[in-house]
Amino acid sequence: MTGPGSEVLPADGPTVENVLALLREHGGRTTSAKRLLVEVLMASGGHRSAEQLAGQVHSRAPDVHLTTIYRNLDELERLGVVARTYAGHGPATYHLSTAPHGHLVCDACGLIAEVPAAVFGGLVGAVREQYGFTVSPEHLALAGRCVSCIREEAEGG
């Protein structure tokens, strides 16, 4: 059950057609705006704001409105295709949901690094046992300072 008719996306990352098929299964229609957005999401790989994604889409289709980007990102998030991460202040960032992972967000330079689930697996388990709280790895974002900013701060001031 991994063909275009499947409810579940392949574990090694979905193709554009997989995602569009998933959309159709849920009553959605295939449009060029959606196809482009998904392509851009796959090409960029990393964490992008809605505006950055819009910029990429615009280079190929200038008429796609930012509103449409937001609406389609919402839909893709509901379907579990993309994950939204809030990096403190500034815009939310979107990326394809692949393997579960968390994020390190540097307060100083804005860098977003990914950490594999294994690193915080213990925490997630402990929190569930002790607090009955189920952490969503996809949204996990730890704020702090990256190496370079720590170093700069130590040297500069």
Added chain:
Amino acid sequence: MTGPGSEVLPADGPTVENVLALLREHGGRTTSAKRLLVEVLMASGGHRSAEQLAGQVHSRAPDVHLTTIYRNLDELERLGVVARTYAGHGPATYHLSTAPHGHLVCDACGLIAEVPAAVFGGLVGAVREQYGFTVSPEHLALAGRCVSCIREEAEGG
């Protein structure tokens, strides 16, 4: 060195006068708006948005503008008296910096629970060793689902 002239606030929680003294040490002036904000922060205890704090302040001084609340919260944050937590979407929340702790933010009902530093101490250490990234415990917010919402979702649908 824990008197009004000290740079460091008492470990068991500052008093209103402690905070005002700290402000004065840093060139700030004592105003009724600041005193009230600090009082409200201490009375409420939990995590409040700027608007909620303004509401509390207004009940005693309706003329204090929301802008002033923001400006004073900024200043208190710079001094390390309050910590700001971004709970995903919605407004940032502010609370007194006491013992280091993280937050569990329920995506469904918005509940914010505190967890002692010990729970995620291992994570913070691992992340520092493996990624050179220093997590700020004060800003640590894990998104997910609290017990009651998980239960409701399981029952309801």
Added chain:
DNA sequence: TTCGATGCAAATAGTTTGCATTCTA
């Protein structure tokens, strides 16, 4: 009497919504 603090208005960033129109299935 100086300079920080405030009130007010307005700007800003990011995101959402309403509605008429367009286009897919």
Added chain:
DNA sequence: TAGAATGCAAACTATTTGCATCGAA
């Protein structure tokens, strides 16, 4: 051709900024 998707404008939320005035030290 019904209903989903879009473009556009406008609203909206949270926050910041500019500027004249006020008030603490």
